[in-house]
């Protein structure tokens with residue numbers, strides 16, 4: 001693998017997620033795992049590592065001993081510790097999952113890689129491009145798997161959308177319009193973009209397989225802490241393909257909508273609808289290339305069928321932990337590897353610069 005730099009983001013071909021588990025994987029001893037950070041999200045990792053036949057939870061670590069009380073219920077056999085050093089020293093711990101606040105990711109992940117552990121880091125990989133690049137180099141140097149929990153890449157609806165786009169069903173993609181808003185959980189070390197936008201950015205990165213050309217963003221802070229809690233992010237991919245993301249910690253309602261507009265069909269992905277998460281619309285406009293059309297006379301509207309494909313239900317995080325174990329065993333590059341995390345950090349860092357420049361366009 002070559003050293004990471006900004007040109008790494010130019011192209012990438014993610015491996016197929018269908019290869020989560022093979023028979024060879026099942027035959028081997030489970031990977032010993034420690035989960036670091038047992039606040040809101042860490043217990044979800046613990047539960048999924050516990051339920052996965054490819055992994056064994058050896059330890060759980062949290063700086064706050066009160067957060068370790070639930071661990072005994074989820075993983076009775078796991079040792080608990082408040083000291084990260086214990087995790088690093090554990091010979092029976094081959095892999096570490098980091099679910100601590102974003103500002104701690106890079107330091108903890110680097111220490112774990114240097115101690116010879118494979119590392120799964122919660123999104124975002126790091127809170128700066130420099131730290132994301134540093135982690136990629138550390139993983140290469142120590143020949144360990146570095147994976148980011150871009151959870152949505154492992155969800156059935158997103159995989160279905162990827163298949164629809166790749167098959168040409170939607171035609172040429174014109175735009176992404178995403179809304180991810182709710183009340184809280186306000187973080188104290190990153191703004192709303194670094195907290196919520198990695199989900200949408202990683203989805204679009206996966207679906208398109210190419211990075212944006214430029215970024216512009218505006219955002220405001222209403223709590224006095226200096227961290228934006230409402231933000232609007234726009235990406236320009238060139239060739240008339242644009243994407244807009246609205247993230248908000250102050251919204252009275254929870255919305256998780258992504259509209260993907262195509263030349264043939266468009267779709268709406270509603271993550272909060274477990275029954276019909278995807279609706280495909282045979283609706284759009286056609287412009288006849290003639291003198292009349294240029295005077296605005298020959299635009300026709302297509303209002304065809306709307307349908308919702310059957311989507312298997314399953315917990316994406318279960319697929320995340322299986323894929324992590326699979327990559328450790330086989331040496332396969334994770335679907336959401338360090339470079340995927342770096343591409344998201346590049347957009348987010350540029351968005352911060354744009355906000356400081358009152359929405360100015362930042363070229364990547």
Ligand SMILES: NC(=O)c1ccc[n+]([C@@H]2O[C@H](COP(=O)([O-])OP(=O)(O)OC[C@H]3O[C@@H](n4cnc5c(N)ncnc54)[C@H](O)[C@@H]3O)[C@@H](O)[C@H]2O)c1
Nearest residue numbers: 037038039040041062063064067099100101102122123151
């Ligand atoms: N993939 C997802 O869908 C998803 C969802 C929510 C959160 N997350 C990510 O999970 C991470 C944690 O978020 P959260 O909401 O659970 O935060 P949280 O504040 O609820 O929990 C973080 C925990 O880490 C502990 N901690 C902090 N520093 C530590 C250290 N040095 N060593 C050991 N423990 C330490 C804290 O005591 C706390 O219990 C964040 O990176 C967040 O972005 C991911």
